[in-house]
Amino acid sequence: MFQVKPIAAALGAELHGVDLCQDLSSDVYAEIRRLLIEHQVIFFRDQDISSAQHKALAESFGPVQTHPAYETVEGFPEITILESTADKPSKIEVWHSDMTFRKHPKHPPLGSVLRSKICPPKGGDTMWASMTAAYDGLSKNMQEFLSTLEAEHDFSYGFKESLAEPGGKERLAQAVKDNPPVKHPVIRVHPESNQKVIFVNALFTTKIIGLPEKESSAILQFLYDHVITAEYTCRFKWESNSIAIWDNRSTQHKPINDYFPSHRLLQRVAIDGDKPY
Numbered sequence: 001m002f003q004v005k006p007i008a009a010a011l012g013a014e015l016h017g018v019d020l021c022q023d024l025s026s027d028v029y030a031e032i033r034r035l036l037i038e039h040q041v042i043f044f045r046d047q048d049i050s051s052a053q054h055k056a057l058a059e060s061f062g063p064v065q066t067h068p069a070y071e072t073v074e075g076f077p078e079i080t081i082l083e084s085t086a087d088k089p090s091k092i093e094v095w096h097s098d099m100t101f102r103k104h105p106k107h108p109p110l111g112s113v114l115r116s117k118i119c120p121p122k123g124g125d126t127m128w129a130s131m132t133a134a135y136d137g138l139s140k141n142m143q144e145f146l147s148t149l150e151a152e153h154d155f156s157y158g159f160k161e162s163l164a165e166p167g168g169k170e171r172l173a174q175a176v177k178d179n180p181p182v183k184h185p186v187i188r189v190h191p192e193s194n195q196k197v198i199f200v201n202a203l204f205t206t207k208i209i210g211l212p213e214k215e216s217s218a219i220l221q222f223l224y225d226h227v228i229t230a231e232y233t234c235r236f237k238w239e240s241n242s243i244a245i246w247d248n249r250s251t252q253h254k255p256i257n258d259y260f261p262s263h264r265l266l267q268r269v270a271i272d273g274d275k276p277y
Contacts, residue, residue, distance in 0.1 A: 001031050004039075011040040011130040011251065012234030020047045020057060020243065029060040032245070036061075036111065037192050041128045041234065041246035041253075048241045049115065051076045051267075057245075058113040058269035065106055065270045067099070068175035069159055073267060080268050082114075086261030091161045095129065095228055095254045096203030098270060101155035103182040109248045110273035116238045120262030127235045128246060128253045131197035134227040135187065143196070149186040150209045151200050151220075155179035158204040183209060186223075188276040190249050197250045198227055199276055227252060238266075249273060 002017030015035065018028065036042050049057070051073050058064050058078070066072070070080040084090035100108045135143065156176050162168050163176075186208065188199040200208075202224045208216040236244060246253060248270075 001028065004035060006039065007043075007236070008234035010133040010232045010234065011128060012043070012236070013039040013041075014043045014045065016045070018044070020044060020049050021053060024060075033061060036245055036247055037190075040130055040132070040251050041236075041244060043236055043245075044243040045239060046241055047115070047243050049243070051079055054079060054113065054115055054267065055269055057243075058271050061271045062110060063272045065099070065102075065109060065272050067270065068155070068178060069162065069172060078269050080270075082266040082268055084257070084259075084264045086263075089260055090255065090257050090264075092203070092255060093257060094202045095127075095224070095252045096158070096201040097131075097199070097252050098248050100153045100184060100199070100201060100204045101158060101179050101182060102273075104275065107273040107275055108184070109270040111246055111248045112268050112270045114244045114246075114266055114268045116240060116242045116266050118263050118265035119238045119240055119242075120259035120264050122262075123256065123259035124262070124264050125235050125237050125256045126244065126253055127233055127256065128251050129228050129233045131199070131227060131250050131252060132190070132193075132195045133232040134198050134229070135196050137226070137229065137232070143187070146198075146219075146223075147185075147187045147196070149211075150183045151186050152181050152183055152206045152209060153204040154181040154206045155204070156181075157206050181206065184276045188249070190247075191274055191277075193250070195250070198223060199249075200224075201252055228254075249276075 005014045064078045067080045073079040102108045
């Protein structure tokens with residue numbers, strides 16, 4: 001149907017030969033979804049899609065979410081703006097899965113569709129890591145131990161720097177109220193591939209439930225170090241009108257903020273997921 005070019009052993013593939021500006025058939029959408037599950041993050045080049053097409057591409061995977069903290073594209077509240085400038089540089093510096101602070105009626109996203117609008121002349125890449133490869137890299141004893149545990153995820157913890165800004169508490173007061181701390185399994189099952197994945201991340205996970213603080217911190221730090229082992233990762237260099245779609249259930253990602261003071265502008269739509277189990 002189109003060409004698939006894997007970019008790393010653990011995850012990641014570029015897809016060529018499909019024009020996302022055109023009306024796509026259900027068969028094409030189904031193949032994109034299949035390849036997403038297989039490769040965990042997929043990339044497209046030279047796709048000058050409109051905001052309506054961006055939203056429609058995300059909706060081909062399921063209902064979409066809004067985000068409580070980011071500005072959005074006018075007329076499209078589902079499309080969040082991720083922008084870094086010399087005056088207001090990006091604050092997201094750590095590996096994470098998106099919005100794991102969610103709980104019913106919305107859930108941690110199935111995935112996200114991210115497009116590039118303005119790219120710095122150098123730097124600004126994004127990395128992804130496979131949480132299935134990271135789980136498979138654990139010993140059997142560690143896998144069994146972690147599978148019995150739950151962890152807390154907290155919006156306030158992930159956005160603590162934004163909350164500390166002048167006016168931040170007032171601006172995000174409703175988001176904090178609407179997103180109290182939630183519990184998710186430390187190891188979840190991917191509902192489509194049935195693979196087990198590590199489901200804690202350094203941005204939103206605060207503690208492992210039921211363990212003393214020192215044990216919880218030590219185990220979480222071990223996992224945070226483990227999941228970004230080089231062999232579990234891939235790296236993507238953005239160009240104008242590139243698109244990345246990633247499976248938020250089986251990956252973590254990290255923007256590389258090495259382009260200051262250059263301007264970088266991306267737009268993202270998050271797809272609603274399901275209750276982690």
